[in-house]
Amino acid sequence: MGFMDVLTMFGGLVVFLYGMDMMGAGLRKVSGGKLEKLLEKMTGRTLRGVLLGAGVTAIIQSSSATTVMVVGFVNSGIMTLKQAIGVIMGANVGTTVTAWLLSLSGLQGDSLLVSIFKPESIAAVCGVIGIGMTMFCKSDSKKDIGGILAAFCALLFGMDVMSGAVKPLANDPTFTSLFTMFTNPFLGLLAGIVLTAIIQSSSASVGILQALTVTGSITYGAAIPIILGQNIGTCATALISCSGANRGAKRAAMVHLYFNIIGAVVFLLLFLGMRYILNPPFLANALDAANIAVIHTAFNIISTVVILPFTRQLEKLAYLTIPEPDEKVRAPKALAEYETAELDPRFLSTPGIALERCRSVGSAMASLSRSILLDSLDLFNKWDEDTAARIIKGEDDADILEDKLGAYLVTLSGRSLTNEDSAEASQLLHAIGDWERISDHAKQILSTVEEMREKNVSFSEAARAELDVMFNAVRETLTLTVHAFSSGDRDAARQVEPLIQVSEGIKQTLRSRHIARLQEGACTIELGFIFSDLLTSLERVGAHCSNIALNILETDPHAYVDHLKKEDESYEQMVTEYSTRYQLPAAK
Numbered sequence: 001m002g003f004m005d006v007l008t009m010f011g012g013l014v015v016f017l018y019g020m021d022m023m024g025a026g027l028r029k030v031s032g033g034k035l036e037k038l039l040e041k042m043t044g045r046t047l048r049g050v051l052l053g054a055g056v057t058a059i060i061q062s063s064s065a066t067t068v069m070v071v072g073f074v075n076s077g078i079m080t081l082k083q084a085i086g087v088i089m090g091a092n093v094g095t096t097v098t099a100w101l102l103s104l105s106g107l108q109g110d111s112l113l114v115s116i117f118k119p120e121s122i123a124a125v126c127g128v129i130g131i132g133m134t135m136f137c138k139s140d141s142k143k144d145i146g147g148i149l150a151a152f153c154a155l156l157f158g159m160d161v162m163s164g165a166v167k168p169l170a171n172d173p174t175f176t177s178l179f180t181m182f183t184n185p186f187l188g189l190l191a192g193i194v195l196t197a198i199i200q201s202s203s204a205s206v207g208i209l210q211a212l213t214v215t216g217s218i219t220y221g222a223a224i225p226i227i228l229g230q231n232i233g234t235c236a237t238a239l240i241s242c243s244g245a246n247r248g249a250k251r252a253a254m255v256h257l258y259f260n261i262i263g264a265v266v267f268l269l270l271f272l273g274m275r276y277i278l279n280p281p282f283l284a285n286a287l288d289a290a291n292i293a294v295i296h297t298a299f300n301i302i303s304t305v306v307i308l309p310f311t312r313q314l315e316k317l318a319y320l321t322i323p324e325p326d327e328k329v330r331a332p333k334a335l336a337e338y339e340t341a342e343l344d345p346r347f348l349s350t351p352g353i354a355l356e357r358c359r360s361v362g363s364a365m366a367s368l369s370r371s372i373l374l375d376s377l378d379l380f381n382k383w384d385e386d387t388a389a390r391i392i393k394g395e396d397d398a399d400i401l402e403d404k405l406g407a408y409l410v411t412l413s414g415r416s417l418t419n420e421d422s423a424e425a426s427q428l429l430h431a432i433g434d435w436e437r438i439s440d441h442a443k444q445i446l447s448t449v450e451e452m453r454e455k456n457v458s459f460s461e462a463a464r465a466e467l468d469v470m471f472n473a474v475r476e477t478l479t480l481t482v483h484a485f486s487s488g489d490r491d492a493a494r495q496v497e498p499l500i501q502v503s504e505g506i507k508q509t510l511r512s513r514h515i516a517r518l519q520e521g522a523c524t525i526e527l528g529f530i531f532s533d534l535l536t537s538l539e540r541v542g543a544h545c546s547n548i549a550l551n552i553l554e555t556d557p558h559a560y561v562d563h564l565k566k567e568d569e570s571y572e573q574m575v576t577e578y579s580t581r582y583q584l585p586a587a588k
Helices: 002-029 034-041 046-060 063-074 083-094 094-106 112-117 119-136 140-171 173-183 187-198 202-215 220-233 235-241 248-276 289-321 335-340 347-350 349-379 383-415 419-455 459-485 488-520 526-552 558-568 569-581
Strands: none
Touching: 002 034, 002 140, 002 202, 046 063, 046 083, 046 289, 063 083, 063 173, 063 202, 063 248, 063 347, 063 383, 063 526, 083 094, 083 248, 094 140, 094 202, 119 140, 140 202, 187 202, 187 220, 202 220, 202 289, 220 235, 220 248, 220 289, 235 248, 248 289, 289 558, 335 419, 347 383, 349 419, 349 459, 383 419, 459 488, 459 526, 459 569, 488 526, 488 569
């Protein structure tokens, strides 16, 4: 084997690995996280988790990606360890699909049907269609599908190049003697572990082994231990990803390792018994790519079937390895820490899931801001030290949530997102700023109440009655906005603007009446400033709610509001309804 053959082999390997990586990334992007989201919603039973794990992994073409995602789910508290075990088992089964696709390289014959399904034929067709869709389709989803087809072409082409480059090794005695070493099962197992741990993909390492079968030097006796080792080596990705994670995530990674080690040890013992007791002749026979796929699939399916009844014991083993800490040293977490735990960096490799987590944290932030703002209004009726402390703590939490969620969204925006997901990430980034400002106003209103208590002043009965109407309008505005933001309900978002218009009218009337009370001497200058500051805070809260609602409607605020006021009859109907609902008492 000459220098150029070696260079060609490594070139094929690079194209093969690049194609596999790009195809997996493309499939995850096209799915928009929809497939992965099923994992967190439909894993109540272990068997269901196995089926889902297998299905998702078969489609996104990476057991490592699925397992890392599951580690992230457990780390965030979205999934329990028991639920994760089934998904991890299923991921091992799903990853065997790649080996079957690559086994097409072993097709032999001159018939039209065989020629169509040969890798070079499929690669050419996928490549032409994929490049055509990427270059000429206007739809982003079609361009993404084209990218997947082009990546699949690169995958098959790289496999074909590797096979062609190593084919001359069939007559190379040095190469043949190298694989004679792997007739030692333990060396074969070790080789499989090391190769897969280095490239962090069992599918890729199995593909490399399939490419080498064209030399005719790889026997069943050498291949079986290597394949067992490859299944252990793929655990490296999950083990690396769990560094810095909580105990639950580390246990999930250990479950993945134990599952593969137990399966490999059992199979290795059976293999050794068969080899040294029965010594069947077929172990010395050369195998092809399809045989590799059969062994890889059989190992993972049988391991899953055998170990599935012992999931409870597997869970206990993980707990024994990573025990719970002493209760005395366990420190409680703040609300913001619980929420931002969902923003696991592991999810960034599956942007659809990462965006789902951002939505969840954003919704928690919206509910928090609404809660403390309404708490601050309640303090005008009755002072409560615990409520005041909750407002201060909530405003601090909102600051933390904005910082962490904002940084996470910026990082996520740099990943490969669909146009729809990119727009939603931008919408979330804008909205969290508004929610944080609303929490600031909650603290500002608390300061207003504290100032009134320190100065021992209070609003007149008439002013209080008028403010109650304003407060109720603000409560409904916040409730509508939180619902629209958390659920994406555009109808709720459309109701926000007319309510804010009515609130603006109420504020103007309140200011006019308060000025009249000042002129009549029924109110002090000092209270006048406090009253004005309160109305300003409420006005800004309304402005932030308007920003959030209009952002959900994805429209230019000024043009949209002008359109509503001039042309939309339902807008005026809502204004009339809200005006009736929030009528001020007669001026005194």
